[in-house]
Amino acid sequence: MNDKTDTRTQILEAAMNRIVHYGYGKTTMSEIAGDCGMSAGNIYRFFASKIDIAEAMARxxxxxxxxxYAEIARSDDPAPARLRAFFEYGLTHTYDAIEKDAKILEVAEVLRDERPLFFNEGLAQERIYLMQILEDGMEAGTFAPMQDPGFISEMIQSALMKFRFPQLYSLLTQEKLKRELNGVLDILIAGLKHGVEITVETKR
Structure with a gap:
């Protein structure tokens, strides 16, 4: 790790510590710089703005x-079990992180509003693992053949968005969210086993 990487890591750690304590809105670049023992001007050599620090934290x-997700997608479990594990892990991992440090939710909200391309990039990355699970399910005969696994993955994400970013979209407890998630997954997996017909109008 070179000096520049070391400094970026130091800035991110200082930003995380301050944001977790005071919140994103009440944290300034000058304060982060002070925590790192550097000038306010120097910190801009590494991050152009506070939102860039927030995005780096999220990355x-x-x-x-x-x-x-990659480990789940590559596992030897049947495709339905992997699909369930995929979304259960996303729910638990995100929910627990925000419960531990509630101020992180503010960072997520800012990124959702100001960096939608970042959110879309993340969803595209997640679809890679989802498509692997669907394709393995088709190959094993667990899921019915589907013409466009990429589109199906996108629609599954849309149906389960509430559970991927739980505190952004819901005030339910984690246990209630898990109950709902498993109910929705039961329906989706049943549909995948029997086949999904996509209309032209749906794909537009």
Whole structure:
């Protein structure tokens, strides 16, 4: 790790500590710089704005998430079990992180509103693992053949968005969310086993 990477890591850690304590809105670049023992001007050599720091924090969080998703997608479990594990892990991982540090929710809300492309990029990455699960299910005969696994993955994401970012869209407890998630997954998996017909109008 070079000096520049070390400094970026130091800034991210300082930003996380301050944001978790005071919140995103009440944290300034000058304060983060002070926590790192550097000038306010110097911090802009590494991050152009506070929202860029927030995005870097979220990317670090997502890296851990994607590693877990990849392991689930590559496991030897039947495709329906992997699909269930995929969304249960996303729900639990995100919910627990926000419960531990409630101020992180503010960062997620800011990124949702100001960096929609970042959110879309993350969803596209997650679809890669979802498509692998669907394709493995088709190959094993667990899921009925489908013409466009990519589109089906996108629609599954849309149906389960509430559970991927739980505190952004719901005030339910984690246990109630898990109950709802498993109910919706029961319906989706039943549909995947019997076949999904996509109309032209749906894909537009």
């Amino acid at each position: 670090k969080f997502n890296t851990e998430l994607y590693q877990a």
